[in-house]
Amino acid sequence: MKHTKQQVDAARESFDAILHTPSYREIHGDDDHLEALIGLIDVGDKARLLDLGTGDGYVAFEMARRWPSRSIVGVDIANEAVARNNTKAAELGSSNAAFHAYEGVWLPLQNRDFDGVTCRYAFHHCPEPRVTVSEMSRVLKPHGIVVLSDPIPSPLDEEGFIDEFQRLKPDGHMRFHPQQVLIGMFDAEGFDLVDSFESSVRFPRTVDARYEALLEGTPDSVRDAYEIEIDGDRVMITVTVVNALYARRASG
Ligand SMILES: C[S@@+](CC[C@H](N)C(=O)[O-])C[C@H]1O[C@@H](n2cnc3c(N)ncnc32)[C@H](O)[C@@H]1O
Known part of the structure; x- marks a missing residue:
């Protein structure tokens, strides 16, 4: 549990320092991706939607802008980002959007309160991923859906290069889960994969001796799988993202 708290504290500190910066949005924003992801959400007009790791x-x-009759709740560990989001919602007059901070594992939300959960580029930070999936299940109504968008490791990356690479930046990265592992976690909570598409995200890191050592010891096949390019003190890397719609299996 101490380990969990340390991971969450590292993620909070790192993300609260960058979430509001233009360069963060430049790297993580992708309007085509957002459109396609939102296209997976299949819920009723008055639905309540939770955005986890908002x-x-x-x-x-x-979601709040395009669906005024649906209510949107965003949850994150990054307290300052959450406060900024609530200020922004008030400024925009987005009365159907509200944001809450939490401690990173147990959702501060009631049972069976939501019709859908979205989670984009955040699940790999969750220190207890199986508990997080179980928490998603708990807060969803019986017909609830989950739209999960998260990077996966390359099948060629048998030694766990990508997680090692990601952990060189202290932002609470836990693990990119292979798609079969994700399907297994949702299956255990009674969800089936019903739709998915792949996309990718390309981002930079500033190279130092640790990156150099890791990259030097990494086979070309793995470097190529992540389209690694080094230019001066900058390395660019591309990761495949799986965007998945999970729906609860009809019981019995
Ligand atoms: C790469 S950002 C993605 C933010 C947003 N979903 C988006 O698509 O731009 C990852 C987010 O996960 C949040 N995060 C980190 N650990 C978390 C946890 N244990 N539970 C929920 N969110 C977490 C971070 O604070 C950050 O806001």
């Missing part, structure tokens, strides 16, 4: 509310504000 960050600066990239997904949550778009």
